[in-house]
Amino acid sequence: MSRPHQITAGFMPLLDSALLVAAKEKGFAESEALDLSLVRETSWANIRDRLAVGHFQVAHMLAPMPIACNLGLTPLASRTIAPMALGLGGNAVTVSNDLWAQMEAHGARPDLDPLAAGSALRAVVAERVRSGHGLLRFAVVHPHSGHNYELRYWLAACDIDPDRDSEIVILPPPLMADALRSGSIDGYCVGEPWNTAAVMLGSGRIATVKAAIWRSSPEKVLGVQAQWAETNPDALAALLRAIYRAALWCADRANREELAALLAGPRYIDRPVDWMMPALTGDICVGNREIVSIQDFFVPLAKAATFPWKSHALWFYTQMVRWGQIRHDKSNEAIARDTYRPDIYRATLEALGVALPGANAKVEGALKTETPVGSAGASLTLGPDGFFEGALFDPDRIDAYIAAQARRKTS
Amino acid sequence: MASRSLAILVIDENRIRASIIEAGLRETGHDKITVVHDITGIARTIAEVNPDVIVIDLENPNRDMLENMFQLSRAVKRPIAMFVDRSDRASIEAAVEAGVSAYVVDGLKQERVKPILDMAISRFNAFSRLARELEEVRSELENRKLIERAKGILMKSRGLSEEAAYALLRKTAMNQNRRIADIAQSLVTAAGLLGPGEDQ
Numbered sequence: 384m385s386r387p388h389q390i391t392a393g394f395m396p397l398l399d400s401a402l403l404v405a406a407k408e409k410g411f412a413e414s415e416a417l418d419l420s421l422v423r424e425t426s427w428a429n430i431r432d433r434l435a436v437g438h439f440q441v442a443h444m445l446a447p448m449p450i451a452c453n454l455g456l457t458p459l460a461s462r463t464i465a466p467m468a469l470g471l472g473g474n475a476v477t478v479s480n481d482l483w484a485q486m487e488a489h490g491a492r493p494d495l496d497p498l499a500a501g502s503a504l505r506a507v508v509a510e511r512v513r514s515g516h517g518l519l520r521f522a523v524v525h526p527h528s529g530h531n532y533e534l535r536y537w538l539a540a541c542d543i544d545p546d547r548d549s550e551i552v553i554l555p556p557p558l559m560a561d562a563l564r565s566g567s568i569d570g571y572c573v574g575e576p577w578n579t580a581a582v583m584l585g586s587g588r589i590a591t592v593k594a595a596i597w598r599s600s601p602e603k604v605l606g607v608q609a610q611w612a613e614t615n616p617d618a619l620a621a622l623l624r625a626i627y628r629a630a631l632w633c634a635d636r637a638n639r640e641e642l643a644a645l646l647a648g649p650r651y652i653d654r655p656v657d658w659m660m661p662a663l664t665g666d667i668c669v670g671n672r673e674i675v676s677i678q679d680f681f682v683p684l685a686k687a688a689t690f691p692w693k694s695h696a697l698w699f700y701t702q703m704v705r706w707g708q709i710r711h712d713k714s715n716e717a718i719a720r721d722t723y724r725p726d727i728y729r730a731t732l733e734a735l736g737v738a739l740p741g742a743n744a745k746v747e748g749a750l751k752t753e754t755p756v757g758s759a760g761a762s763l764t765l766g767p768d769g770f771f772e773g774a775l776f777d778p779d780r781i782d783a784y785i786a787a788q789a790r791r792k793t794s
Numbered sequence: 795m796a797s798r799s800l801a802i803l804v805i806d807e808n809r810i811r812a813s814i815i816e817a818g819l820r821e822t823g824h825d826k827i828t829v830v831h832d833i834t835g836i837a838r839t840i841a842e843v844n845p846d847v848i849v850i851d852l853e854n855p856n857r858d859m860l861e862n863m864f865q866l867s868r869a870v871k872r873p874i875a876m877f878v879d880r881s882d883r884a885s886i887e888a889a890v891e892a893g894v895s896a897y898v899v900d901g902l903k904q905e906r907v908k909p910i911l912d913m914a915i916s917r918f919n920a921f922s923r924l925a926r927e928l929e930e931v932r933s934e935l936e937n938r939k940l941i942e943r944a945k946g947i948l949m950k951s952r953g954l955s956e957e958a959a960y961a962l963l964r965k966t967a968m969n970q971n972r973r974i975a976d977i978a979q980s981l982v983t984a985a986g987l988l989g990p991g992e993d994q
Contacts, residue, residue, distance in 0.1 A: 458861065
């Protein structure tokens with residue numbers, strides 16, 4: 384047997400590192416003759432830098448991050464591709480107990496409904512303006528993150544201008560619950576277990592979840608240093624197979640407790656096992672012992688959860704444009720589209736008999752129910768994949784989408 | 795030298811390392827140095843100091859926040875846009891390797907920045923070396939203390955001489971293929987469990 388491929392992957396202590404952790408700990412990488420090392424990092428900037436200098440070949444990455452790297456939006460970016468996603472959903476919006484009380488007075492309910500919570504929040508914002516209180520301050524983990532874009536999308540769709548009516552700051556996930564408790568922020572959007580952390584510590588309430596703002600939406604991807612991918616196609620293919628098998632394992636209900644224990648371990652998230660369970664079971668404790676079941680809160684496998692949809696890349700790109708991070712033109716759009724590489728995913732996983740979607744992009748929000756889709760061989764169902772307020776994103780009509788959002792923001 | 799001296803901001807939660815870097819910068823003739831250990835209120839500090847170069851350790855979880863601040867550049871008068879010259883791959887690698895990162899005001903000449911980064915890299919490396927050596931000395935000292943206590947237990951409970959007690963520890967370690975300090979640790983723990991007055 385040939386020598387194993389050595390791969391070092393950077394990751395952040397978040398629940399959606401699950402696929403990488405399982406690939407290593409459950410032997411899926413090893414059986415692909417991969418010597419996979421996982422290195423925990425303290426910032427996304429470190430992950431980007433260490434990928435650029437070659438310490439890491441691949442990394443657990445915020446789904447918009449490889450696009451931002453390729454668009455030159457960050458320092459020291461190297462050409463990065465996303466040949467695989469690491470699951471769907473997994474984030475939530477947590478607010479302070481104080482803000483929740485104000486929202487409740489305006490009709491917010493503990494059911495995680497984004498529309499009701501958003502309307503209540505809008506009323507709170509209006510009241511604060513009238514009474515001369517300062518802007519609400521929300522935290523997200525990174526400017527180029529699903530968290531930033533989905534928080535802003537939710538606020539804007541509820542007629543709250545994220546820049547005029549609130550302030551959005553950047554904080555590392557493990558510090559969010561403390562910042563909420565100390566009152567330096569009023570709320571945040573982050574991945575698990577850092578929402579559950581605030582609930583368990585009694586410092587906040589979960590107001591809504593990513594899986595309700597945009598069902599079946601992308602969150603993390605496997606970011607791969609492009610040059611390494613080009614020179615090591617076999618190692619990359621082996622890694623994708625290992626991660627896919629890890630996704631199968633993570634999706635099996637029978638493995639939930641073992642997965643929770645793995646993730647809670649000192650080398651990974653290093654927090655209590657109880658904190659891992661809500662995201663894995665979908666039984667979200669929103670505060671005050673109230674549980675709301677969100678079946679597809681975090682989806683590791685079903686609904687083509689590891690498929691790197693071009694329409695996901697392009698939606699993130701439209702949000703970069705929307706919030707002034709980049710100017711829209713055809714070459715930037717092409718860079719975003721080319722960052723996600725379903726071609727590599729297909730070529731690698733077809734041989735395993737994995738159910739593959741028929742197309743590389745879809746109209747986001749088109750599927751209102753779970754829908755069987757034409758795929759090569761095996762069966763596959765997609766959706767529902769809707770935005771909470773009913774909007775559609777058609778990746779073939781980007782100009783119109785961007786123009787409509789630009790109008791909305793200024794109205 | 796005609797050119798104005800550079801304002802340098804060092805952000806490092808580790809006070810010792812920060813002061814080692816500060817000393818290094820002062821030795822090389824830089825006098826406009828601000829050292830910050832706590833990220834709280836960093837926007838104001840940056841606005842006041844108006845730094846040309848920011849040096850930050852890679853362990854700091856707030857790098858994402860800092861970078862975002864530079865990009866918004868509301869707090870910062872001039873855009874701070876780059877790490878070091880992108881073409882200088884070797885020094886980028888050396889910096890990441892050493893655990894330090896630097897942000898530099900756009901347009902600043904590389905020959906002015908490079909000595910600062912080089913100095914930071916060598917001081918970071920020196921600090922890691924020191925920390926490692928200190929850790930080795932500390933654990934060596936602790937091992938010796940453990941072995942002393944284990945010897946004492948054996949001398950007392952089995953009436954052995956000091957030399958015989960040590961020989962027994964060494965033989966047991968060799969037989970079990972373990973370190974003497976580990977055997978000593980087990981013995982001390984066991985003695986603590988078995989009876990009061992043995993060791994405490």
